[in-house]
Amino acid sequence: MITVELDNFSLKQICESGQCFRMRETEETDTYELIAGDKYLKMSQQGSIVNFYCSDMEFICYWVPYFDIDADYSRYIEKINPRDSYLRKAAECGSGIRILRQDLWETIITFLISQQNNIARIRGCIDRLCARYGEKLETDGRELYAFPTPENLACATETELRELGMGYRARYIVDTTRSILEGDVSLEKLYQMKYYRNARKELMRLSGVGEKVADCICLFALHHMDAFPVDTHIRQVLDEHYRRGFPNRRYHGIRGIIQQYIFYYELVCRE
DNA sequence: TCCCAGGCGGTAG
DNA sequence: CTACCGCATGGG
Numbered sequence: 001m002i003t004v005e006l007d008n009f010s011l012k013q014i015c016e017s018g019q020c021f022r023m024r025e026t027e028e029t030d031t032y033e034l035i036a037g038d039k040y041l042k043m044s045q046q047g048s049i050v051n052f053y054c055s056d057m058e059f060i061c062y063w064v065p066y067f068d069i070d071a072d073y074s075r076y077i078e079k080i081n082p083r084d085s086y087l088r089k090a091a092e093c094g095s096g097i098r099i100l101r102q103d104l105w106e107t108i109i110t111f112l113i114s115q116q117n118n119i120a121r122i123r124g125c126i127d128r129l130c131a132r133y134g135e136k137l138e139t140d141g142r143e144l145y146a147f148p149t150p151e152n153l154a155c156a157t158e159t160e161l162r163e164l165g166m167g168y169r170a171r172y173i174v175d176t177t178r179s180i181l182e183g184d185v186s187l188e189k190l191y192q193m194k195y196y197r198n199a200r201k202e203l204m205r206l207s208g209v210g211e212k213v214a215d216c217i218c219l220f221a222l223h224h225m226d227a228f229p230v231d232t233h234i235r236q237v238l239d240e241h242y243r244r245g246f247p248n249r250r251y252h253g254i255r256g257i258i259q260q261y262i263f264y265y266e267l268v269c270r271e
Numbered sequence: 272t273c274c275c276a277g278g279c280g281g282t283a284g
Numbered sequence: 285c286t287a288c289c290g291c292a293t294g295g296g
Contacts, residue, residue, distance in 0.1 A: 018277070111277080118276040120295055167292030172279080210279050231277035263277075276295090284287085 002052040002059045008073035010096025011045045016268050017097050017260055018119050019220045021110050021126050022147070035130075036066065037103045038146035040137055068098045068223075076257045081250060086241045087258070090265035097260050100220055104187050105180065106147045107221035108206065111213045112172045121165075128164045132156075153177045172208025179206055196224035219256040228255040233266045 011032045015023045023034040031044040041063065042053040052059050064070060077091045113125050133148035133156060154177060161170035179185045185205055193199040199222055203214040211230075218227035228248075230238070238246055251258050 114276090115278040116276060116291080117278090117293080118295060121276080121293070124294090162292080165293065168279090168290085169292080208279065212278060216277070229277070232275090233277070267277090274296095276293100279291090280289105282287105282289085284285105 002054065002056065004050055004052070004069070005048050006050050006069065007048060008077070008095050009045075009048070009050060009067075009069070009098060011043055011050065013094055013096040013264065013268075014067070014098055014100070017094070017264050018267070019100050019260075020102060021114075021119075021123050022130075024123075035137070035144060035146065037106060038135065038137065040139070040144060065101050067100060071098075073098070073257070076254050079251065079254060080258075081247065084247075086237075087261070090261040090269075091258075093269040094261045094264035097257070097264055099223060099225065099257055099260065101223050102221045103147070104190060104217070104221045105150060107217050108176065108180075108203070108209070109147075109153075109173060111216045111220075112176060112208045113166060113169055114216070115169065115208070115210075115213060117167075117169075125165055129161075129166075132160075132164060150177055150180050154181055169208060175207035176209070190222065193222075196222075196226050199224060200227070219259075225256045226253050228259045231263075233263060234259060237262055237266060 011030070012025070014020075015025060015032055020034065020036070022036065023032060025032055026042075028044070030046060031042065033040070033042045039058075039062065044051045052063055054063065073095070077095060080087050080091055082088065109129075110122070110126055114122050117125070130145040130147055131143070133152045134145035135152070137144040137146055153173070156174065156177070158170045158174050161173055166173060180187060185202065190199055190202060193202065196218055200214045200218050203209050203217055204211070209217070215227040215229035218224040219229060248255065
């Protein structure tokens with residue numbers, strides 16, 4: 001187990017922020033678990049003390065970048081306009097959120113599923129997808145499954161995916177999997193792309209990936225911190241609080257975390 | 272029950 | 285370019 005003291009870090013807020021649909025609270029209080037790719041992790045937190053139940057090696061090589069642990073999020077919060085009381089409150093409410101570095105392939109598929117869907121049902125869809133097509137993990141008794149690789153999903157038909165409850169998104173999953181496997185869109189190249197706009201444009205070549213889903217992938221997998229996904233909730237906030245336009249200039253380069261503070265504030269804090 | 276959800280692709284004007 | 289429509293499903 002690794003124990004670290006962290007500022008601006010909340011497992012609860014990260015879990016509730018809805019970036020990762022495979023992280024959830026366990027029966028134990030203040031304890032969470034997560035499957036990312038084929039890696040399982042258990043975590044717990046008391047105040048600023050966070051426990052990661054894994055080896056030193058795995059923590060340093062995998063979970064530090066995954067949770068963006070080395071970054072100082074107070075510098076993002078400090079950039080918020082003190083006269084913007086809405087954004088100030090939002091950032092205060094979600095000050096422990098982190099922008100994760102999730103696996104690109106996994107993020108593409110999960111956010112394909114997320115469109116025009118509610119978070120509870122998205123989690124269910126992804127659970128069923130993993131149980132049906134993912135490799136079973138080495139666990140003591142519990143049935144845990146890795147996220148299916150592109151090769152795992154290659155055999156999935158649209159009919160099968162519809163039977164799993166994916167709805168009309170089934171076709172997007174089939175077509176996108178094929179595009180990736182055939183190399184029409186390259187995951188490696190996407191990882192290497194330096195500029196957000198280029199990655200976004202390339203992602204939008206995939207079936208079922210529009211502006212919003214591309215922005216989610218850019219932000220939650222590729223860590224392009226300027227991506228600003230506009231969903232129905234963000235749209236409402238922009239219409240209500242930022243009638244004269246969102247201050248994009250001020251938040252250039254950090255718009256992604258600002259978006260997360262707003263999203264979390266609307267969905268969790270206000271309830 | 273009935274509305275709606277982290278939208279997208281396609282078509283019409 | 286903008287405006288609309290159909291798409292699947294189940295959670296609240």
